[in-house]
Amino acid sequence: MRYSADHKEQTRRAVLDSSAALAKENGFAPMGVDGLMKAVGLTGGAFYSHFASKDDLFQAVVERELTRSLALLGGDESLSKEKIKRCVRGYLSLSHVQDPAGGCVIPALGSEIARAEGPARLSAEHWLCELHRAWGEVLGDEDLAWGAIAQCVGALMVARMMATPERQQRVVDASYQLLCQQVDALTAAD
Amino acid sequence: MRYSADHKEQTRRAVLDSSAALAKENGFAPMGVDGLMKAVGLTGGAFYSHFASKDDLFQAVVERELTRSLALLGGDESLSKEKIKRCVRGYLSLSHVQDPAGGCVIPALGSEIARAEGPARLSAEHWLCELHRAWGEVLGDEDLAWGAIAQCVGALMVARMMATPERQQRVVDASYQLLCQQVDALTAAD
DNA sequence: GTCTATACGATGATAGAC
């Protein structure tokens, strides 16, 4: 073949990376196959050597993103309350608010995922439940585990609707303080 | 004129109502002007007698929705902790999770609003700050006011990503319990 | 595997008849 053995895999990975960032930035639906491939230096026609359809890409993007986020937030075996607090601190940060392309997929594409009825939604459900299980084990409180996840997702969405950095910071800080209080209250009760 | 005086206003209202529901259900971007007008029994061409552009409609939809939600959640002068809890109970309900078309615009179109740079985003910011002010006054805790808003938004988004009603219910119930605990803790400290 | 060219439908928006 005219192309090296792993060239295809590398290209597919590049398309996936670029598409994920673009989708989180501007939404998945308005993203065109043409512009998507141009972003990695190729033309639209080459897309279908790597993905069966745009829907196929959506599923791949969601799975890639969720796997990455899970590894970042709860994949580690040595999870502890302190580590969760550190993860949440990073999640509820101004830099995360202002960098949707590099951040978590849930606040960016959550509603699109919720509307999807295919495997993308099932992946999201599975990942969220997995994170809930991990956090619930450490926190010892299943309600708080769901509440913390919802708090993080909601705070980021609300902060991103704010126009000024000051207000964005205000929202994520408030959520972080609340979460810390709740986690610390549990610790005190141990 | 061939049409009664308030006919235009009525039609505009109908388009607005229908578009808001459709946008919350399937997203605003993928909604076509043609299908949008067909939903109220008209053809696509008539759209531009009521809105300058699709962007103009987006702005109108967001403002309409936010005004309505604000009235429902914090517009009343007789706001109290108990009333906030009742509002939150309705917000964090299975019926709300399963009826995006009739529910709050923030979890449904939040990311699209956040990406908008025009008046729609400013409207959202203003409305969220207004709700925060109202809840903050009653709760006497500004952090908790932001946290409660974020909790509601996030829980609804997370619940909508769940595939089964049981898991959806689980998520919103957990968030409701947490919020009640926090509000009651404040009341006890009064 | 990637390119160019193309088929085909849907989109946002406008013009003119009624």
Next chain:
DNA sequence: GTCTATCATCGTATAGAC
């Protein structure tokens, strides 16, 4: 104000040359 007809553009996806 609403309709039909139309334009220009862009969308996804495919076919064939290299």
